[in-house]
Amino acid sequence: MPDFEEGGAREVTLKINGDDFRILVEPRENLREVLHDRLGFTGTKEMCDRGACGSCTVIMDGRPVVSCMMLAVEAGGHDIETVEDIERKQHPLIETYADHNAMQCGYCTPGFVVTAKALLDRNPDPDEEAIKSALEGNICRCGTYPAHIWAIQAAANRLKTREA
């Protein structure tokens, strides 16, 4: 065990998509940097880097949060879920997003999908208003907003038939 400076860089265990990653992080590193740049979870995108656009959304302990505004040293021990896990578990959102063309350039899409997954976990049958308010923090410069409502409602329907 190296001798770390008090209050400086330290080892944290990040629980990402069910796996533990032990990694040395500096206090100034944010969670998005560590996920994307150091651990290769490249679905967590950087856009505004100020918590205003939602592109870097991850689910932490069931809450959709912007990883660019969270210090990585403070994320240790919490359950972190990225878009990679949503794809790996074949969540219907992945297919319904493609079916409804809910993207144009695609850069903001992972952030939308993660936010939508967090919504469906809490509310399996969201109406249009609930979807709109859950997505208030995600910005798409291509303007694909209406398609997200269709894609999320279709995914909710598939989840219901899957369970039935």
Place this chain on the structure above:
Amino acid sequence: MRRFKHFDASSLDEAVSLLARFEGRAKVIAGGTDIVGTLKDSVLPEPYEALVNIKTIPGLEGIRNGAGVLKIGALTRLEDIAHNETVQTKYAALAQAARVVATPHIREMGTIAGNICQNTRCWYYRCAHNRFHCVRKGHAAPGQSLECFASDGDNRYHSIFGDVKDCLAVNPSDTIPALIALGATLKTTKRSIAVKDIFPPSDEPTKMTIIDSDEIVIEVEIPEPQASSRSAYHKVAIRKSIDFPIVNCAAVVDFEGDVVKDCHICLNAVHYKPYVPERAEALLEGEPLTDEQAATAGEAAVWGAKPLPMNSYKITMAKGLVKKILIACREAG
């Protein structure tokens, strides 16, 4: 981003002693959505040396409904407050205010105490790399005099009630007006103090609140409003989500039939601290709350306002907002 030290405090005592050790050069981090932004932008001429994380202290989160008082732990997330059933029914103005802070993602991170203690959003003050070393930041170099860049610059979002020691920045908090109108009290590691009293006197413009650098907010306590009272809150901003308020307003009105028995109004983002329009409150009490009365109260609320070259529209907005909120209280029953 510059390097800083980071400590996970395991108790309030440990957090306080860490803060005291750094003598003002350390700052508490809770949700982090405000302070991480200031650090990323290197806003301050002398950056903080350390952050003390209080999320690792147990027991600071949660909403408890006690005998005649609602207790909200300092670390309670804004999203949890917005969706809490008791808050929605009995403390409607607070639920409505918490619901419109920034974005859902920020509300899942941001805490009630952080929202109370947040820094100003003045765009000269917050401009990256301390590009505008203004009067608010202090520490003038020898021979240099500090100024407020908003006074001759773009002041469309600045104070309508004048400067404080030349600074025109406003308090941007969404929840503070609701908390003041509801008569909330803060419990900190040093004292118990009404939310309306936490703002500095007008000779200390660089501070948002009088909470000391080694003092930590523990809890917000709100007395249960009278069953006959109703509250409402509204925020005017450029977009529905993300943006800070241009003007926001909360009111709690206690009715006896149609007549206003007691009334508390608070505006924010109009002055360096939240603005309680006492004239408007006084003229409403003892009278029925008609639309005309509400409009007169709106006029009275902005009495003494002094617009800057670019923000007289905020006065019109504040007037209309007070009227709208009072009518919303009346209709809420």
